[in-house]
Amino acid sequence: MKALPSHFPLPATLRIAHARCGVNFYGNIRRYSRLNGTQASSKNSFANTLLLPKTNFPLWADPAQRELPYRQRTTQELYEWQWENRNPAQTFVLHDGPPYANGSLHCGHALNKILKDIINRFHVLHGHRVHYMPGWDCHGLPIENKALQELQGDARTVPATTIRSAAREVAQREMKKQRDEFQEFGIMADWSPDGCYRTLDHSYEIRQLKVLQQMVEQGLITRHHRPVYWSPSSISALAEAELTYVDDHRSxxxxxxxxxxxxxxxxxxxxxxxxxxxxxxxxxxxxxxxxxxxxxxxxxxxxxxxxxxxxxxxxxxxxxxxxxxxxxxxxxxxxxxxxxxxxxxxxxxxxxxxxxxxxxxxxxxxxxxxxxxxxxxxxxxxAHGPEDxxxxxxxxxxxEILCPVDNEGKFTDDVGSEWTRLIGKEVLxxxxxxxxxxxxxxxxxxxxxxIRHRYPYDWKTKKPVIFRATSQWFTNLDKIKTKALEALKDVKFYPEAARGRLEAFIRERSEWCISRQRTWGVPIPALHDSVTDETLLTPESLEHIIGVLSEKGVNHWWDGPVEEFIPPSERANGRSWRKGTDTIDVWFDSGSSWSLIRDLGLRDGVYADVCLEGSDQHRGWFQSLLLTAVSCTKNDKPRAPYGTLITHGFVLDAKGKKMSKSLGNVISPTTIIHGGKDKKKEPAYGADVLRLWAATVEYGKDVSLSQAVLAQAAETLRKVRNSARFILGNTGSSEMNDLPALEHQKLGLLERYVLCQLYVLEKGALEAYSTYNFQKVVHSVSTFTNNVLSSFYFDIMKDTLYAESPNGTNRQVAMCVLLEILHVLSSVVAPILPHLAEEIHAHLYQSDRESVFRPGWRFVPDIYHDVQAIHDMQRVLSVREIVLDSLERIRQKKLLRSALEARVDITIKGDGLISGIFQREKGDLASLFVVSDVTVGGTVDSEHPWSSSDREIIIGTECINVRVRPSNGSKCPRCWKWTANAAQLTHSDMERLCGRCQDVVQSISQ
Known part of the structure; x- marks a missing residue:
């Protein structure tokens, strides 16, 4: 048997069928549901003998409210369950790059966290124990500035301890707000304080200082007086990674x-x-x-x-x-x-x-x-240029080099007595x-x-920077960049092009300025000689100081007397010391987070399986994480702290512009979930639509977001939901335990074909998830639900589901197939649409409150890998396309209202493959073509009110002739099929039933 293609091309019949005979839950079962209308009160009605769909699974409701009952189950509870019950030897670690704890979340945050969550949920489905600890970056200028605003003070006059206390309160307040918003995205994690990490945590700060100590031991940390990027707006030195460039700066x-x-x-x-x-x-x-x-x-x-x-x-x-x-x-x-x-x-x-x-x-x-x-x-x-x-x-x-410019970027009196007119003026x-x-x-x-030219700006304040000579602490990257580049060889990149970008950034850097002239941060615990300004920062001094700070807290660096921090070896020499006031670059803060994973002892080897962040992190966190980790590696073989790096782009508006309040083009994730003030313009979509958007976009590039894009995602979700609702409506939970197991060798072509398409869906989704191609998963699910289910299989099977005997073999087989589809479909969409998957699972197992993720991924057995069924069905569907086209032409001539009023005559010249397929499947062809009867071969009666022109199709060496004409007999009042054995209108209702319906009604009445 030939290997199965990754995706079978759907025949044109299936591609056009939705327009001709598309199915929704109730709208296209009119021939059955009309029995629930005026005829339902008639004693001759057969409404109560039909098995019409019945479920309390809603088609659409307030999404945000509908998701709430499943939120805790699929986030906090699921994370705790999998951590406690899964094998520690199969731990998967996705290390969270910490967002900055300032301001409300935007759709870039949503894209980032949702992509991570999809990966984590996929691994839970595959039986892995997932470690995911949400983090926050809590130090730095924006939080310090906000604290100063609330204090209504100036950094030069407000005590450092007061600033730090206020900044901590700001950071904690912002984190709580962001945490609540993240939870609304349906992110699976332990959101309790113990389940998250913060760079302001005492344990984190001490761990970070130990990373610094290791780098000092390696001889990588030095102090120099030289020009560095200086931000007058931030009043601090900046590293290259903290710059952004403006192409049209005027000078x-x-x-x-x-x-x-x-x-x-x-x-x-x-x-x-x-x-x-x-x-x-x-x-x-x-x-x-x-x-x-x-x-x-x-x-x-x-x-x-x-x-x-x-x-x-x-x-x-x-x-x-x-x-x-x-x-x-x-x-x-x-x-x-x-x-x-x-x-x-x-x-x-x-x-x-x-x-x-x-x-x-x-x-x-x-x-x-x-x-x-x-x-x-x-x-x-x-003083104002590295090359100079x-x-x-x-x-x-x-x-000494001349530098008559102060921290605020203003001329000082060092400019000379002749030029006092310059003093106090801003150099820019x-x-x-x-x-x-x-x-x-x-x-x-x-x-x-x-002139207009490219110029560096402070990436936080968005204002220009200067070069200015100051005394700063540096990491010598020339000593480790070769090791860092060597370590990257073992890292996988998605997209692969990101590898070159990160490598280029590392090659271009020779040093990293790690000191900042701010108060809110982790201190660089250096001691300065009060007379000579000589600095003391050694492994021994750090060992002593870290011991003090471990016991009394990092704030003690500002609170405590300098004598407490002088190591014993320096106390006898009579020198006077003062404490340094610099803090560590926030990129060093977040870049030390690999040590958190290391100290948890989750595994040997690479600390994190995956890190996923925006493309700007090639010059930020991806670098600092790598450089600090490699700096602390003492063995010969350098090792990156991550095994796979995944990069996503920025979120832009429909016109490709950056979202900003000034342009009025911002779409908040909170608004997407709960709706805006005008619900007509900004509907409440719920978290799953937001998640579906994140999975649908080609996230490796910059992505667009608009109300039109969201509406499209909502429609895709509605169709998946509609398919699930159809299955739930036809497979009540009370009947599930009584269903027989599927025996593949006894299945008809239709079931074998659909199950093979299900196999393709499941295996394709498995591969796509494994390679982080979530867009492919969404496309495959959409194609399957729209083309294979809604407009094809569901339409064909309605007669079997509604009109067959409840215990009839055909109906039981159909229900088994439908349930298999629902289980697999729920499994495939669960990482992307967890609320929907949980809701389906809850309706399917009404007495079971466990998460849909607990049973694991639903694998489709290899026995359903039936390539022959695909090939055979494609030949049948080629004929079906002609039948549907002929029916449409006759309908346009007003010669029939329903396809069930027609029958199809097929003659085949040549006794080959096609003839064998049609003879073997002739009992199911009427259902496949959605007509009342199909004849294969034999003599065609020429006496009938109308017929379509003979249509021919050549398949291989065989010629198939297709003619559509009126059905013989009369219409069955129960199933509306036209059959020869149905009695005339003058007979009783029971006598007017077709043979199948008579048997079913009699069995029910007994």
Whole structure:
């Protein structure tokens, strides 16, 4: 037998059938339900002999209210049950990246948590014990700022302990609000305080400090005074991962002349006799850094030339840039170019005067200088740029670097007594304008223009940052990045393209600034010599300090006397110490969370099976988690803290725009669940529709969300629900225990075909869940319920279900198939639609309150892997398509009202495969075609009021002729089929019944 395809293409018949004979729960059983109308009161009515669907399973109600009875069962209770009852040796760990404990949840949170929950529930269904501990990131600037707002104070004047106490209250309040909202999504977890982790927990903070201690032991943590990203709006240093880039930032770009004080021998030799000494021309987009200028850098290998303007001023620029600068109007009209050139190496030894200093400054060599833009000479302020700092240090320049800029990004009095007009002005605002004004007054401003370019912003405050030299703590990543990249080789990525992105971010980083100038956070417990400012941060000092903080709490770092933190080895030397005030980067906070999983001792090896977060975490949590874990790995084989990384995109509106309150395009997950003020515009969909949306989108990319998208998800859910309702209505729980087991070899083609399609659904869903392709699961379920069930199998089986004897073989087989479908369907949709699955399970087992997840995944037996049934049915359905088309044409001519008024005559030329199938299945063809009778072969009576034109179809070597004509006999008043043995209208009701219905009614009456 051939291997089963992953998904059988459905014949055109099934694809078009929904439009022709689509089924809903009651709407298309008119030939039965009419007996419940006016005829129901007649003594001749057979309504009470029909087994019409009956269930209290609602088609649609207030979703949020309908889900509530099952919420606790499928979340908290289910998590506790599986943790207590499943085998610890089969533990699956999904490690939760902690969301920030600030503000209401948005649909990005919903997408993230729901995707995680789908994965967890799938593993519960497969008998695994799932460890999932929801977390929160609780430290950092936004919470501290909110605390200060509530205190109506300033960080410079309010005591640190007061700020920390208020910040803790803010974080706890925000966490409670977010926790309640997360629970409404139907997230399976232990939501009690013990079941969650928070980076403000005492145990977490101590564990984090021990991670820091291990990194100090490895020699990875050092302190330097150098330029770092500084956020004036946050008043803190930032790491690269805390930046976002704005592509159209506006800056004032200036060309500035720096007058040469003394020429190098090579430059002096090149200049014409009696010519004036030129100036060095630089171009910069940060004029505010010029007061910090300490050198001009040139590339030793670039050629430079001197350009003289009409006003007699001359400038040194890169020779290859001279023409572009002239075309830009920098030199004015008709400049004169000295034909000789000089290399950058020849300019070394030249000194110049800075606009804001009296001492001469040098020309330095630097490889980072290019002639691709600007002038080929770079104004160098070591306090305000890493490359400037590196060039300054590499040439062993002496003296402290100039940095007349404070924590708030304002000029200080270090700018010099001559320039008091700059003091207190913001370098990114009025201070920048004032510097340009001073340059103009001195005659040194050659040109000014406004440009738009890419510029770094603080990702929290959304305001621009600067480079500023400060003393900070750094992690040396050059020592561990090779190990980190090696560890990633064993990690699976979904999508695979995310691997390259994370690897690129790690390769590009050489260090990580881990210190922050904030109060609300975990302290960097360093001691500073009160006289020299020398720092003490060693494994031994940390061992002592962590011991103190473990006993008295991390707040004691701010409360306790410094003497308590001095390790015994340092107490006898008479030095005076003070406590450091820096706190640890929040990315270090959340990045230490792998140690929580490690210390739980759940398993050896990789700590987490899966981590799933947004694409922005490649530069955030995915990195910090990896880097801290690898830093603490002492063995030769580096190991990532996760086995699989899954990335999802951002949630955008229908037009692909980011959701924001200012644009008015925000859709809150709470509104999706409970509805908005105007329920017509914003209906209450419940959690399952929100979850279905999350499973339907191609989450590896940015995804869209709109009311139209939600309405579509609701319709998909309604159809699945309708299919479940149909089955529940036809399979009462009282009859379930009396049903025989299915014997596959005795089943007809229809049942074998449907069960094989069920097999395809279950195996396909199994594979899709295993590869995190939830979109494929939803598509498969939708296709199965719409095309295989609703518009095909249900429509065909209604006569059997409603009109057959309750204990008849055909009906019992149909019920067995339906129940198997419902069990599998419930299992397949349960990870995505847990409330619906629980509701189905509760109605199916009315006396059982256990969760649908307890029995586990419903596997379809391999015996239902019946490829031959698929192939045979596809041939039958090819003929069915012709029959349905012919019926529709006759109906349009008003020659019949119902398909049951017709019969179908089929003749087959050639005694091959098709003939055998139709002869074997001829007893079921009338049901398959939804007509009263089908004849295969034989002589066709030519005397009838009407008939369709003969239609032919060629399948292989056989020719099938199809003709539709009126049914013989009369209509049965019970099942509405037209049969030859039904009596005429003049006879009694009982005599007018078809033979099948007579037998059923008689058996019921007995």
């Amino acid at each position: 004032q770009a200036v060309h500035v002349a720096f007058p040469i004080q003394s020429c190098s021998p090579a430059l002096q030799k090149m200049l014409p006799a009696h010519s004036s000494i030129p100036s060095l021309m630089i171009w910069t987009t940060t004029p505010w850094t010029i007061p910090s200028n300490m050198a001009i850098a040139v590339n030793p290998e670039i050629d430079y030339s001197v350009v003289t303007c009409q006003d007699g001023k001359s400038f040194v620029v890169a020779a290859s840039r001279a023409e572009d600068l002239m075309n830009a109007g920098v030199f004015g009209e008709s400049p004169v170019f000295i034909p000789q050139t000089i290399t950058g190496a020849g300019l070394l030894g030249t000194s110049y005067k800075s606009p804001f200093g009296s001492d001469p400054y040098p020309v330095l060599p630097a490889k980072h200088v290019t002639a691709d833009s600007g002038t080929g000479l770079v104004h160098t302020a070591p 700092y590196a060039a300054w240090k590499s040439t062993k320049q002496k003296g 605002g009025d201070g920048n304008i004032e510097v340009i004004r001073i340059l103009k007054e001195q005659g040194l401003l050659v040109k000014k223009e406004t």
